[in-house]
Structure formats: structure tokens, C-alpha cells
Amino acid sequence: MASEKGLGMVHVYTGNGKGKTTASIGLGLRASGHGFRVLMIQFMKGDIKYGELEAVKNIPNFEIIQFGRPDFVDKDNPAQIDIDLARKGLEHARTAVEKGIADVLILDEINVAVEWKLVSAQEVLDIVKSRPKNMEIILTGRYAPREFIDIADTVTEMKEVKHPYMKGIMARKGVEY
Amino acid sequence: MASEKGLGMVHVYTGNGKGKTTASIGLGLRASGHGFRVLMIQFMKGDIKYGELEAVKNIPNFEIIQFGRPDFVDKDNPAQIDIDLARKGLEHARTAVEKGIADVLILDEINVAVEWKLVSAQEVLDIVKSRPKNMEIILTGRYAPREFIDIADTVTEMKEVKHPYMKGIMARKGVEY
Numbered sequence: 001m002a003s004e005k006g007l008g009m010v011h012v013y014t015g016n017g018k019g020k021t022t023a024s025i026g027l028g029l030r031a032s033g034h035g036f037r038v039l040m041i042q043f044m045k046g047d048i049k050y051g052e053l054e055a056v057k058n059i060p061n062f063e064i065i066q067f068g069r070p071d072f073v074d075k076d077n078p079a080q081i082d083i084d085l086a087r088k089g090l091e092h093a094r095t096a097v098e099k100g101i102a103d104v105l106i107l108d109e110i111n112v113a114v115e116w117k118l119v120s121a122q123e124v125l126d127i128v129k130s131r132p133k134n135m136e137i138i139l140t141g142r143y144a145p146r147e148f149i150d151i152a153d154t155v156t157e158m159k160e161v162k163h164p165y166m167k168g169i170m171a172r173k174g175v176e177y
Numbered sequence: 178m179a180s181e182k183g184l185g186m187v188h189v190y191t192g193n194g195k196g197k198t199t200a201s202i203g204l205g206l207r208a209s210g211h212g213f214r215v216l217m218i219q220f221m222k223g224d225i226k227y228g229e230l231e232a233v234k235n236i237p238n239f240e241i242i243q244f245g246r247p248d249f250v251d252k253d254n255p256a257q258i259d260i261d262l263a264r265k266g267l268e269h270a271r272t273a274v275e276k277g278i279a280d281v282l283i284l285d286e287i288n289v290a291v292e293w294k295l296v297s298a299q300e301v302l303d304i305v306k307s308r309p310k311n312m313e314i315i316l317t318g319r320y321a322p323r324e325f326i327d328i329a330d331t332v333t334e335m336k337e338v339k340h341p342y343m344k345g346i347m348a349r350k351g352v353e354y
Binding site: 009018156 | 194201233236
């Protein structure tokens, strides 16, 4: 339970549906509107085409940093650079927690980074548990590990009920990225 | 199918979990980062304490308008003012669609407004179907009516797996509003 450490909760957004990253961005936007400092660390993403990167430049106290490459990571055989980048992202998260430089810390796609074995669940848990008592942490991505679900205060599964790719429509600018 | 009208898709975010409104805000932010014009019409909400209202002031081309009161609407016996406000919101949506003043139109909590019978599903469908072919529409809220699910290109159910209110923790600034 996060509450053993204080008021800052741990949220998990997982599942195969839309809205995991965007919900955490929306939560970040909401928090920033109240004057909270928001830091989103994106794992396994390294592509400037993401619209949120441009948009948050206009928002005080909302920073997004990417630790990844534009290419997809090969689950069964990740490149060393992918592992190195994920580790750098984790290091950045650890520093943010140690220095308390954010009120809301979003580790975007961290669930996938763990599932892909770029970082371990235990390393993430250690960071989560050591957070300042009012720091809110959001862990996103499919395949949330059991340990994250156990420690979380809220867990939401974004469940795909209907999907357009079945119709052959590709990811589009401004919606999917 | 929305695609019969063009590329602009219809998304539904429903379910009892977190992230329906925030995911649509995040999608709006993302779209605004690409230069698209975003309009969010919030039904059954009329409270300036929502952090997103403050935050989007910093974002070009992202507007949020509320049509509701701070108080909860009584489902079994809605006040006339609640019905009037919802109808005004729908009127605003219709005008936005007719004039094509947005690329992304979010009707936040419209599913609930229909379930509460403040507006009818058919009225909403008429607006959705008459949209410009590139206009993206997002319909949010619990209790998405069957008609919305049928017309939608994507439907995501935000499913609550774990919730803190069971622990007696109330809604908090910057996270739940």
C-alpha cells in the first residue's frame, strides 16, 4: 500500500486498450493546472513526432523526457542501446525521486520495459517505495507485473472492446501519436 | 461506421475505471501539439476547480467549455436547470459540427447525460453523423449506450481493478479533478 508511505498514491494504467498514456498525460495536465510539478519519463519511446512533446512546451511545470529510440524494441533480443536507454530512464526516475523534483511522476511504458526485461520490477519498486510521501506515481503500459498491481492504490485496465486496425486503418497523427 | 463519412473516427471511452476524461484530454493535448483544433464540451460538470480548465489556457487551439453545475445531478429527478444546461451543451456541439470549428470534438460525460435522460442518444447520433469528414469525435462517460458503441470505430472500457475509495480516501485535487 502506498499509503504506508503517505498520501502520494500509485496508479497503474494497463490493458490492451487505448488511453493509458493519454490518461496519464491528462492527469498530468490536470495536476499542472493546480500548480503541481509533473514529470513524465517515457520508456521505449524516442520519437519527436509525438504531439504531446510539442504541446507540453506550453505548459508550465510539465516536462516529458524520452528514453528510447523511434524503432520498436525486439522483445526476444533487445539491442544493447535499448537496454542502456531504459536504464538511463530509470536512473533519471531515481534522481527525480531522490531530489523530489516532481509532485507527479509518470513512468510511461515502464510496464512494458519490465516485461521486455530491459529493467527489473524490483528496481522500479525500490524507486516507488522511496518516493517523497506526497509524490504521486503513475505506471503505464500493457503487461503490468503483479508486483506493481499489488503495490498500487488504483489499477485501471484499459480494455479494447472495438478497434479500427481490424479495418486496416493505420495509426494517425494527433490521435495515436 | 464512422469511416462511411470519412477519416474522422468516433471513439468511446466508457467503464467504471479512471482515465476516461483524462484520456480524452491527453488525446486533445496530443492533437493540439500537431496543430489540430480541439474542443471539449463537458456535460454535467460546472466547477472551475477542475485543473484541466486552468491548464488548457496555456495551450493554443484547445478549449474546454462546461455545461453543468457543481452539484451532482439527481438521476431519478433531474432539475430543470440540469436538463437546460445539457441541452445547451448539445446545441453548442451541433453548432461546432455545423461550422466545423474543431478537428477534435470531445463530448465529455455525454454517455452519462444520455443515461440520465438529459439528452437522447438519437440527438447525439445525429450530430455525430453530420460531422465534417475529418472531424474526430470522442464520447466519454460510464454507461455508453449501445447506439454509441455500434457507431464507434474504437471503444475502450476503463475497468476498475483496484480503487482507493474502499480505503476511505477522498477525491483529491490534481488527480481526480
